[in-house]
Amino acid sequence: MDTDTTMEKHTPAHQSDSSALGQQRLPGDLAIWVFILAELLVFAVFFGAYVFARAGDVELFSAEQAMLNSNLGALNTVLLVTSSFFVVRAVQLGEAGEGRRAANWLAGAIACGAGFVVVKFSEYVAQFSQGISLSSSTFHMFYISLTFFHFMHVLLGLVILVALWRNARAGLYGPDNMNGLESGAAYWHMVDLVWLILFPLVYVLR
């Protein structure tokens, strides 16, 4: 994953702003975007419910938020944004006709996603061993349900990334066959996007 070297070498001739070409295009399959919008709406409701529940008992939320491990939350943010960068590089290589090299970047994204799962799982184990559960408090009800709902999306995203990696290794992606890669990539970026709101909201905002 030689970032600097691939940056200049593999910018394809057609890789200009599509709007400059007068062609507007939704990357990937329309169905995945409908699915992504549905997921984003659910998370939006979750975020709204969290922040207005917090408004009703700021002291409780602040006290219990202070018990969260913000180091692990930040580490998971780093892992997810890095995996997103790796995925977009894989898509760019696919567009450049280097679908097999895209597999290397996808492998990096899978490693980061797996790292997220390990870190989040260890966080849950530490919290559950302290007797924390959904019924411990309003804060923990929201914290566990919101982060676990997101966690399930990470797991599904990893399954999708592994499928993309296998296809990329088989040389299935190229400039004229990007639909599957772009669709899976869009889903993974959605998982990252949700976490970029979730982390400051649940771990940092005081």
Add this chain to the structure above:
Amino acid sequence: MTHPTSTHPSAHGTPRRAFWIWIFLLASTVFAWAMAKTDMGGISIMALLMGLAFAKGAFVILDYMGIRGAPTLWKAITLGWLVVVCLVIVLGYLKGLPA
């Protein structure tokens, strides 16, 4: 190597742009982590955190998801989601401030 020509225009920008966006995402994550460690709060910190969250989300939507090259309706829907979510969080935060 000659790159194949295609009728499939890139919606994901250049590798260099993707790289610098990644650096921005990492730097703003470090900032948010520092805010968590220093236990700082208040309206100004909230505004800064949510402003950065909006900027990060917009970069992910427009560049990583490739919505920059999508029809205007899709830009409006996805960025509209981000605007609404950030506004709702700000409003909820303000509602929780002592009267």
